Amino acid sequence: MELRSGSDVVAVRQAVRTWAIEAGFTLVDQTKIVTAASELARNTIDYGGGGIARLEILTEGNRKGLRIAFEDEGPGIPDIQKALTDHFTTGNGLGLGLGGAKRLVNEFDISSRVGEGTRVVITRWK
Numbered sequence: 001m002e003l004r005s006g007s008d009v010v011a012v013r014q015a016v017r018t019w020a021i022e023a024g025f026t027l028v029d030q031t032k033i034v035t036a037a038s039e040l041a042r043n044t045i046d047y048g049g050g051g052i053a054r055l056e057i058l059t060e061g062n063r064k065g066l067r068i069a070f071e072d073e074g075p076g077i078p079d080i081q082k083a084l085t086d087h088f089t090t091g092n093g094l095g096l097g098l099g100g101a102k103r104l105v106n107e108f109d110i111s112s113r114v115g116e117g118t119r120v121v122i123t124r125w126k
């Protein structure tokens with residue numbers, strides 16, 4: 001899914017909600033993955049200059065999961081540890097998005113190169 005504007009964030013939220021229901025997530029787990037996805041989609045637009053979200057349903061035996069990758073070709077993050085620290089922001093936010101998203105999922109993977117872009121992958125298992 002394309003991430004360019006606020007309406008794309010709404011679309012990603014809705015798609016993640018639908019997929020989470022499909023995967024059999026509880027209401028609480030649906031909300032966790034939707035909230036994390038929403039924060040990352042926002043960052044992709046606000047700091048990454050836009051990008052894409054890739055949604056994937058995972059099946060491992062009878063375990064189901066939802067994985068979402070956020071990719072942009074923006075300026076990148078010079079210090080990932082710092083960016084993950086609560087209340088660190090280079091914008092006008094609260095600086096809680098990345099750390100918050102990390103706490104809401106089971107797997108959190110971030111890679112970024114200055115001048116090339118950023119990729120954040122989150123996974124939540126049922």
Ligand SMILES: Nc1ncnc2c1ncn2[C@@H]1O[C@H](COP(=O)(O)OP(=O)(O)OP(=O)(O)O)[C@@H](O)[C@H]1O
Nearest residue numbers: 043047048083089090091093094095096097098118
């Ligand atoms: N995709 C990205 N590309 C470049 N920098 C990013 C990206 N995502 C996050 N950052 C950097 O990491 C910082 C922390 O992000 P985080 O989401 O935690 O906070 P925020 O977006 O500033 O505020 P909040 O999410 O609470 O509104 C950002 O201020 C920005 O400097």
Ligand SMILES: [Mg+2]
Nearest residue numbers: 043093097098
């Ligand atoms: Mg943010």
